[in-house]
Amino acid sequence: MVEIETYRYYGFHVGDANHLRYRTRQEIEERKARDPLKLWTEHLVKEGLLNEEQVQEMDLFTKDEAMEAARFAEAGERPSVSDIVRDVYWESDHDTEASRIGRHFFGE
Numbered sequence: 001m002v003e004i005e006t007y008r009y010y011g012f013h014v015g016d017a018n019h020l021r022y023r024t025r026q027e028i029e030e031r032k033a034r035d036p037l038k039l040w041t042e043h044l045v046k047e048g049l050l051n052e053e054q055v056q057e058m059d060l061f062t063k064d065e066a067m068e069a070a071r072f073a074e075a076g077e078r079p080s081v082s083d084i085v086r087d088v089y090w091e092s093d094h095d096t097e098a099s100r101i102g103r104h105f106f107g108e
Contacts (some may be wrong), residue, residue, distance in 0.1 A: 007031040 009028055011019035020034040032038070085092065091099040 004036045007035070 007030065011017065041050070041055055045052065045055065087093060089099065090096075
C-alpha cells in the first residue's frame with residue numbers, strides 16, 4: 001500500500017478568494033516545501049533515474065492529459081442524480097451483506 005498525504009494549495013474553487021483566511025501563506029509554503037511529488041521527483045533526479053528534461057516532459061504530458069480529461073467530461077452527458085452513488089462501493093453496487101448493514105471497510 002502507498003499512502004501519500006496531499007494538500008490543497010488554493011481555495012476550493014475559483015471563487016474561493018478567502019482561502020487565506022483559514023490558513024496562512026507560511027503554512028502553504030511549508031506544505032509546498034514537503035510536497036510528496038516534488039520530493040519524490042527530486043529523489044529520482046538525484047539518483048540519476050530521471051533528468052530535468054524528462055521531468056518537464058512528464059509534467060507537460062500530465063497537464064495535457066488532465067486538460068483532455070476535463071474537455072471530455074465537459075463534452076459528455078451530465079450525470080443523473082442517481083449516478084452520485086454509483087461505483088462508489090463495490091458492496092453497494094453488488095447488494096452484499098455489508099451494504100445492507102452499512103459496513104464497507106474490511107469487515108469491521
